[in-house]
Amino acid sequence: MPTDTTASARARASDELREVALEHFATVGFGASSLQQIADHAGYSKSSVLYHFASKEALLEAAIGPSIDALEDLLGDLIEFRRSPGERGAFIDRFVDFLLANRLAVHTFVNQGQSLRGIPVIERANVAINRLAEAVCADEATAAEQVRFGVALGGAAFILATGNLYRGDAPELPEDEVRTALVAVLSELLLPVPAGRPDRAY
Amino acid sequence: MPTDTTASARARASDELREVALEHFATVGFGASSLQQIADHAGYSKSSVLYHFASKEALLEAAIGPSIDALEDLLGDLIEFRRSPGERGAFIDRFVDFLLANRLAVHTFVNQGQSLRGIPVIERANVAINRLAEAVCADEATAAEQVRFGVALGGAAFILATGNLYRGDAPELPEDEVRTALVAVLSELLLPVPAGRPDRAY
DNA sequence: CGGTAGCTTGACCGATCGGTCAGGGACTGC
DNA sequence: GCAGTCCCTGACCGATCGGTCAAGCTACCG
Numbered sequence: 001m002p003t004d005t006t007a008s009a010r011a012r013a014s015d016e017l018r019e020v021a022l023e024h025f026a027t028v029g030f031g032a033s034s035l036q037q038i039a040d041h042a043g044y045s046k047s048s049v050l051y052h053f054a055s056k057e058a059l060l061e062a063a064i065g066p067s068i069d070a071l072e073d074l075l076g077d078l079i080e081f082r083r084s085p086g087e088r089g090a091f092i093d094r095f096v097d098f099l100l101a102n103r104l105a106v107h108t109f110v111n112q113g114q115s116l117r118g119i120p121v122i123e124r125a126n127v128a129i130n131r132l133a134e135a136v137c138a139d140e141a142t143a144a145e146q147v148r149f150g151v152a153l154g155g156a157a158f159i160l161a162t163g164n165l166y167r168g169d170a171p172e173l174p175e176d177e178v179r180t181a182l183v184a185v186l187s188e189l190l191l192p193v194p195a196g197r198p199d200r201a202y
Numbered sequence: 203m204p205t206d207t208t209a210s211a212r213a214r215a216s217d218e219l220r221e222v223a224l225e226h227f228a229t230v231g232f233g234a235s236s237l238q239q240i241a242d243h244a245g246y247s248k249s250s251v252l253y254h255f256a257s258k259e260a261l262l263e264a265a266i267g268p269s270i271d272a273l274e275d276l277l278g279d280l281i282e283f284r285r286s287p288g289e290r291g292a293f294i295d296r297f298v299d300f301l302l303a304n305r306l307a308v309h310t311f312v313n314q315g316q317s318l319r320g321i322p323v324i325e326r327a328n329v330a331i332n333r334l335a336e337a338v339c340a341d342e343a344t345a346a347e348q349v350r351f352g353v354a355l356g357g358a359a360f361i362l363a364t365g366n367l368y369r370g371d372a373p374e375l376p377e378d379e380v381r382t383a384l385v386a387v388l389s390e391l392l393l394p395v396p397a398g399r400p401d402r403a404y
Numbered sequence: 405c406g407g408t409a410g411c412t413t414g415a416c417c418g419a420t421c422g423g424t425c426a427g428g429g430a431c432t433g434c
Numbered sequence: 435g436c437a438g439t440c441c442c443t444g445a446c447c448g449a450t451c452g453g454t455c456a457a458g459c460t461a462c463c464g
Contacts, residue, residue: 009411028317031234035452045413050453052411111313114364115230143379144386147361151387154360155353162316162352177345184346185353188390211441237422247443248422254441258422 014052014062016042021049022063026104026161030060030112061121067105068121071128074098078135088191096182099156100175107161110153129153136190152189156182216254216264218244223251224265228306228363232262232314263323269307270323273330276300280337290393298384301358302377309363312355331355338392354391358384 020042024033035056039046053059078091099106109125116122132153137145159182163172222244226235237258241248255261280293301308311327318324334355339347361384365374 013411029231029234029314032231032317034450036450046452047413047454048411051413054453056452111360112231115234143375144383146375147380147383148387150361150364151353151357151384151391153357154364155355155357158313158356158360159349159352162356173345173348178349181346181349182353185350185391189353189387215441236420238420249424249443249445250441252423253443256423 010052013044013048017044017049017052017059018063021059022104022108025060025063025112026108030056030108030116035059057119057121060119064105064108064125065121067102068109068125068128070098070102071125071132075128075131075135078132089187092183092186092190096156096179096186099160099182100179103160107157110157148189152186156186212254215246215250219246219251219254219261220265223261224306224310227262227265227314228310232258232310232318237261259321259323262321266307266310266327267323269304270311270327270330272300272304273327273334277330277333277337280334291389294385294388294392298358298381298388301362301384302381305362309359312359350391354388358388 017038021033021038024038024041035046035049038059039049042049049059053062074094077094109122110129113122113126113129117126133146133149136149159178219240223235223240226240226243237248237251240261241251244251251261255264276296279296311324312331315324315328315331319328335348335351338351361380
């Protein structure tokens, strides 16, 4: 490792490349990202990228795999306490924390999960999302419930990656405010009707 | 195919190509779509695509431009009746109709509007979405309101393009049920708190 | 000091990218 | 019959794609 100061140069380069790659995958999409662009943006050569990661798909796996692991852990816990509205609220808290800690990865596999079928890590993500949907929606899943879940998932993934909401002058929303707002919105969308939902136009 | 039966062959081929291209742009993304794939999928040659549309960007413009026109018309009307909750509800009705009639185009410019900056038609879409945000959120826009709008927009765009919600066995939700569900969800998200919103966990 | 392992790189590969261009076949008007 | 227009296409262009390979460099170990 040339001119290594702290940890191994391998780990440092890998981390930098993973991070830059994730940013590209989330913003311009996996298919539209080139190894050359990622390498340039990270300050390495394309060959270096392919030294640390066997292929473009392997780089994707390294970039979003850990986030999917975390999601699977979350789902494992979810199986235990089911159904009770209070515990669902607690799950939403944890879920929002997960979203905030994995913004780019979530946006990547939520919005590209359909088109990247066949890539193992994406398949894993799709299975996890499917399990999440089954756990959140009732098993008999009315159309309304599926729409609520889809809007919650897609909406959260969207807002997490779209920093300032198309407003060029935006002041970059503070994370804790986003967190509380997101918990509130997802609670409204996913919690079984808490007595006072304004039932207009159903 | 030069054997023209009904309308002009130009118009028919253009329509087919626009449709196929829009499907590709919405699903795999503009940058990851190739003219060759679009041509193959439509049953034409790549040269034919570039005969009908001067460039890949021109094809994008043709594919989503009309939808953006419709959105701009919708916004023009929105300026007139502002603020009153009842009229906002009526606007949501019309907006959902617009979403359902322009599923793929909406998904395309909502989810790729950030990464495709510089393309004129995308710039136009971003301006329209920005205007929509300013009209829906209050001008002073709390973080919670911006999150609500973002979740509503991103969530709607997501669910419109993601046909069966990751569930391989899904029975393809009927459009009218999706419509009513979407109106209900967007009303909850965007209508100023209608007296009885369950204010949990704020 | 020589050897070796780890990290980086440029040169190179075949395939594909968006785009240009010169035609070819089918139809119309003369 | 012939010119012209319209629609479509294959051949071709330079650039870039993901990926391979061998060489070079630094650091450490004997």
